[in-house]
Amino acid sequence: MELKNQTIVSEFFLVGLTDDPGVQPLIFSLFLVIYLVTILGNLLIILAVSSDSHLHTPMYFFLSSLSFTDICISTTTIPKMLDNLHAQDQSITYTACLSQVSFVLIFGGLENCLLAVMAYDRYVAICHPLRYTVIMNPRLCVLLVLLSLLVTTVNALPHSLMALRLSFCSNLEIPHFFCELAEVIKLPCSDTRINYLLMYLGTSLFAGVPFSGIIFSYTQIVSSILRIPSVGGRYKAFSTCGSHLSVVSLFYGTGLGVYMSSAVSDSSVKNSVSSMMYIVIPQMLNPFIYSLRNKEMKETLRHLIANTPSLL
Template sequence: MFVWGSQVFNNMDPENQTHVAEFLLLGLSEDPQLQPVLFGLLLTMYLVTVLGNLLIVLAVSSDSHLHTPMYFFLSNLSLIDICCTSTVVPKMLLNIQTESKAITYAGCLAQVCFFFIFVCMDNLLLTVMAYDRYVAICHPLYYTVIMNPCLCVLLVLVSLLISIVDGLLHSLMLLRLSFCKQVEIPHFFCELAQILKLACSDTLINNILVYLLTILLGVGPVSGIIFSYTKIVSSILKIPSTGGKYKAFSTCGSHLSVVLMFYGASIGVYLSSAVTDSPRKTTLASVMYTVVTPMLNPFIYSLRNKDMKALGRLLSRVAFGPSCITNLRTKWTVQILKLLL
């Protein structure tokens, strides 16, 4: 039985397949006693992520001193981090609050599409930022000429276009698949690899597409980042003074930290899925690049950059100050989360 939108086509054993109206997300834990703790922790992390990245966007847009290519890309990265986290976390919070594991078929496909768009955009923006740092350090005299506003906007738009094509390809290819009665996804969001495991029809084309796009949009940007930082390190080592070396490194230290976190978490998810059969371990590793990394990005950039240290102190007060959330499990929380979805 094939599922195409709301259409059902019978061509396989009806005992093994059924119309898929929804999937079940098993989440981070099935222990009922852990649900309130997970809800409070995830909601706090989500609010800090949204607030921290939103403050960076507002700071960059309102301060004329920050109207430079580096901060232009940073503000776009912060905006994408908000969108990426919002694709996953609100639905997970709503399921915990309502004690439901369900996500509709259409909602699952939409989540796959937007998740790939924002993760790919994150990946490409980090590559663009590496190129920006390469030009700034290796060709400082030509920096303003090369990294002009038109090129900066063009790089962001091209990255967005590529990301949209990537997300649409993955989600549209899922429409050709049929699914068995077992529709439990051992994850906290509709992760593509887990969905493909539930399919009863042939997934060869889907797997080929995954590997091909991973090579193009994974290996390519990583190679670009490695090349940029190889040139950057080579140029920094040629600087005679220690102070000059430190100043040059400080301009790219924050970006390098975020790159290591993002790709380290992504590689961790891949390795955990390759070396273990436990979906739970893979799920916990996925939390790093879907929740933790976007939350830490504002702190890394603001605390390591003298132009944004005031914002860093504000973020610290927001994260570690008295909590303003007095009752997490109320009907108002559910309504807010529904509006976010």
Template sequence: MEPKNQTAVSEFSLLGLTDDPALQPLIFSLFLSVYLVTILGNLLIILAISSDSHLHTPMYFFLCNLSLNDICLSTSTIPKMLVNIQTQDQSISYAGCLSQACFVVIFVVLENFLLAIMAYDRYVAICYPLRYTVLMNSCLCVLLVLVSLCISISDALLHTLMLLRLSFCTRLDVPHFFCELAQVLRLACSDTLLDNVLIYVASCIFLGVPLSGIIFSYTHIVSSVLRMSSSEGKQKAFSTCGSHLTVVTLFYGTGLGVYISSAVTDSPRKIAVASVMYSVVPPMLNPFIYSLRNKDMKGALGKLISRMISLL
């Protein structure tokens, strides 16, 4: 292939999930529905928490940030895909592709940190209930979110700046429905060893450390709950962690599925289909998990919907 300097690259092509034109309307309808459900569900969570003073606690503050992050993650990928299908144009500009890759990294890394912070919040609530309000004060909660956001942005910008130095080949087809960092790197003609090492190191740190924190928190939570003499106390403790543990299992389970699929198959299109599971499915299901398994959220959502109906 004839290399082309990155300054001459004007656009990439997003090949999407299938080449079959007959399936495009079905994919458009499916992803449009998923996107609308994701936005509506997470917005309801945010509005319910904001409007109910009983939910102004650290746990729901972090849940509110998680919902906002899920909205941003879905918005960074799905709308461009829908526009491309509707216009029958697979192109995305060079700046747009790099920006999309950057935003996806930001929100995926931030999701990891938020899930780890929420696990730590449950750890403090169950293992140190008498000191909970002191340890999880409002300043610390805001600081944890801001630090996580700064780390996520710094990591994403570093990967994006590394992409800017690369030269790309003449064939710029991304076998995906969005510009995933790893897929864009495969199109480069220049040496990407440093980029791949950086991705590996960053993944170990920014994915491994939060996951280790979650495992540490739940190990101590289970240990504390098993030492409780009251069965009612055990049930209450597990119920407060059930929703979060389900979301954690969904997020990391789908991520592991993508990793395994990329290891056992050489088909980029199959990997793209698998990537839907971690980039699209968790943001859509998270609001349902928290609203269906949490009595306080059910009550807050019921009040919010009742007020909205009364205003119509």
């Protein structure tokens, strides 16, 4: 079948969290703060890792990659929402909407893969400490990040191409503050069975495999930690995983909440709030989780912030 754009519309309408004009300024302010905190927090993580030679390790390399991904996810969704709220205009062009769908799939999938890569890094560090520097060499670390990006791009490409062949008629309202694939493919008046099949297959494969990798890694980690004779040794080993476990719990916990809420509720507002918890909140909290639970990161950030006035 030839893939071509059959749409008869030029724009969609993002319903957002509310259509109450009195509440929209509050939502605008809230999301503006969230976006600025997300950008600033993740930029500080990247700057801290790049400026301190003590942090030039695989764990912090993956952390800076995760921070960059968080910046990309937030920039894909929030600025358009802020623009719509400021202009009192809910429209988004057809091209911008499909682009947003693609970038959310790419960067959301990349975050998923990076969390699995970070779990593997912790597995090697705890279960094979003597071989850690040999296994997790710089070449492998870069290769794992690039491979994760390639995999998520390959996953997003079929969804984008199949969306181009859909015909949209009268229903153009998307009950979210961004173009989410699951909501966009509910709108067409053409056959969407292939789109749904791709979505379920992609979700099962490209989300299930990394999550299974995380479960396997931590099963091996817990098994190794329990074999450590001293309580202090167990605590020290497990503490290196604390931040990552918190981020994994936040990412998958909010993601599971989205699908559970969608399954039990047809409310567009509730689904939008659930999506916000999945695509906005974890990206804002990740820098705080890693900086507050990590002594090295706290010291580097403190030094970086203290030296900022002199640099300016």
